[in-house]
Amino acid sequence: MADHGDTGTQTPRERYRAQVQEEIKKHAWEQMAVAGASALSLNAIAKQMGMSGPALYRYFAGRDELITELIRDAYRSLADTFRAASETVGTGEPGLAVLAHALRGWALADPQRYFLVYGTPVPGYHAPDDITVIASENMVMMLDACAELPSDGPVTSFEAHIEGLGSRWADGHAAPPVALRRALAFWTRLHGVLSLELAGHFNGMGFDPALLFAAELDDLLR
Amino acid sequence: MADHGDTGTQTPRERYRAQVQEEIKKHAWEQMAVAGASALSLNAIAKQMGMSGPALYRYFAGRDELITELIRDAYRSLADTFRAASETVGTGEPGLAVLAHALRGWALADPQRYFLVYGTPVPGYHAPDDITVIASENMVMMLDACAELPSDGPVTSFEAHIEGLGSRWADGHAAPPVALRRALAFWTRLHGVLSLELAGHFNGMGFDPALLFAAELDDLLR
DNA sequence: TCGCTTTCGTTAGAAGTTGTAACTCACGAC
DNA sequence: GTCGTGAGTTACAACTTCTAACGAAAGCGA
Numbered sequence: 001m002a003d004h005g006d007t008g009t010q011t012p013r014e015r016y017r018a019q020v021q022e023e024i025k026k027h028a029w030e031q032m033a034v035a036g037a038s039a040l041s042l043n044a045i046a047k048q049m050g051m052s053g054p055a056l057y058r059y060f061a062g063r064d065e066l067i068t069e070l071i072r073d074a075y076r077s078l079a080d081t082f083r084a085a086s087e088t089v090g091t092g093e094p095g096l097a098v099l100a101h102a103l104r105g106w107a108l109a110d111p112q113r114y115f116l117v118y119g120t121p122v123p124g125y126h127a128p129d130d131i132t133v134i135a136s137e138n139m140v141m142m143l144d145a146c147a148e149l150p151s152d153g154p155v156t157s158f159e160a161h162i163e164g165l166g167s168r169w170a171d172g173h174a175a176p177p178v179a180l181r182r183a184l185a186f187w188t189r190l191h192g193v194l195s196l197e198l199a200g201h202f203n204g205m206g207f208d209p210a211l212l213f214a215a216e217l218d219d220l221l222r
Numbered sequence: 223m224a225d226h227g228d229t230g231t232q233t234p235r236e237r238y239r240a241q242v243q244e245e246i247k248k249h250a251w252e253q254m255a256v257a258g259a260s261a262l263s264l265n266a267i268a269k270q271m272g273m274s275g276p277a278l279y280r281y282f283a284g285r286d287e288l289i290t291e292l293i294r295d296a297y298r299s300l301a302d303t304f305r306a307a308s309e310t311v312g313t314g315e316p317g318l319a320v321l322a323h324a325l326r327g328w329a330l331a332d333p334q335r336y337f338l339v340y341g342t343p344v345p346g347y348h349a350p351d352d353i354t355v356i357a358s359e360n361m362v363m364m365l366d367a368c369a370e371l372p373s374d375g376p377v378t379s380f381e382a383h384i385e386g387l388g389s390r391w392a393d394g395h396a397a398p399p400v401a402l403r404r405a406l407a408f409w410t411r412l413h414g415v416l417s418l419e420l421a422g423h424f425n426g427m428g429f430d431p432a433l434l435f436a437a438e439l440d441d442l443l444r
Numbered sequence: 445t446c447g448c449t450t451t452c453g454t455t456a457g458a459a460g461t462t463g464t465a466a467c468t469c470a471c472g473a474c
Numbered sequence: 475g476t477c478g479t480g481a482g483t484t485a486c487a488a489c490t491t492c493t494a495a496c497g498a499a500a501g502c503g504a
Contacts, residue, residue: 036345038260119342121421158437162429192414199343207384215380
């Protein structure tokens with residue numbers, strides 16, 4: 001995990017505050033992994049840390065703000081994972097494949113974290129602006145990986161529909177429409193497999209989800 | 223909506239009980255549509271119906287049982303939609319296409335209902351057996367629609383991996399591996415597009431999700 | 445080193461939730 | 475008409491988030 005926020009010029013109070021904030025989030029993640037986001041309890045976290053319930057309100061304005069912070073961290077973690085993966089290129093394997101495997105590993109490592117980013121949204125919840133910024137970072141890496149693949153063949157009607165939208169998705173990224181289409185398919189198809197797998201919908205069906213994921217990835221690279 | 227349960231031989235008390243149970247679920251759906259499943263409150267439902275909170279426990283053992291019942295209804299509603307759609311065949315359009323459009327219409331009609339079936343699961347929750355039975359009904363119709371499409375070309379390694387599993391997914395359904403692969407792709411790819419669309423992840427990206435859905439469906443039928 | 449100020453953690457409490465227990469009362473069966 | 479079953483009530487326990495007011499401790503400047 002990368003450390004965000006300048007730990008250099010900090011007063012002792014700020015340092016302590018950041019530490020406690022991190023510890024709260026650590027317990028929140030543990031609690032969420034076993035019971036899901038909806039079962040997150042500030043009181044339980046406080047009890048685990050040996051504090052009283054209202055003490056947490058010095059660090060987070062409320063349950064919603066804590067969850068928002070966890071969502072932000074999840075996005076950052078995914079972006080870090082993607083960044084680390086895209087730096088291990090040149091092994092002959094296409095960039096899209098290493099991104100796909102990084103995504104799958106990240107999702108399996110903590111399913112609830114994946115669902116926090118891509119799962120059922122809470123009606124009425126609006127993500128802060130900086131989250132969409134990080135999401136667009138991920139889009140940049142996906143588009144880069146798609147742009148390095150051959151883009152021959154005729155342009156379909158949908159590709160014509162999305163032509164030129166790359167600059168909107170990823171801050172001035174000029175990718176050919178075939179790459180945009182491929183990035184969209186990459187996102188939606190792998191999410192389709194991953195979310196159903198993590199939700200347990202493949203249980204008892206008798207096949208290996210990893211092989212389905214690999215088969216979908218193969219189709220993507222064709 | 224089809225009526226489930228024999229309304230023929232019922233005592234007045236049973237009839238009244240069923241009516242109240244339906245009304246509770248009706249209010250639950252309304253409340254869930256605006257605030258999501260996690261915000262479902264028995265007290266609020268009771269207040270809306272002019273009853274006291276504990277009165278609802280005559281009809282449902284608790285919040286979990288009510289949600290389980292809603293999930294069951296959602297599965298049934300999807301199965302009904304699929305059944306109704308697959309009866310409108312013979313118009314030249316492939317069965318998979320009408321199933322896909324039925325799925326999309328059903329999902330857009332009530333996003334929270336879709337998420338109740340395919341969204342983020344609650345850790346530790348296990349679906350009752352009869353739900354998996356209904357789910358397998360849907361699989362039958364999907365496999366039927368896939369089996370009527372041409373299945374030529376070489377068999378991939380993943381298709382070899384899932385060969386013969388049709389009988390397990392849909393109670394003795396003997397479909398060729400290519401059809402099984404197509405059914406899996408149908409499910410995962412359309413879910414990928416739908417869930418991201420309903421979650422609002424395409425907002426502000428400047429394209430029409432319906433066209434992406436149609437493009438994915440086109441790929442499926444190729 | 446002393447004092448001031450900021451901030452942390454506490455307890456008390458309001459308002460909400462799920463869920464149980466015990467008590468009426470009315471409906472329906474006989 | 476009587477009588478049992480079941481519906482709905484209030485009261486209550488235990489939990490939640492979150493606010494308010496207080497005490498104590500820690501850092502910062504002089």
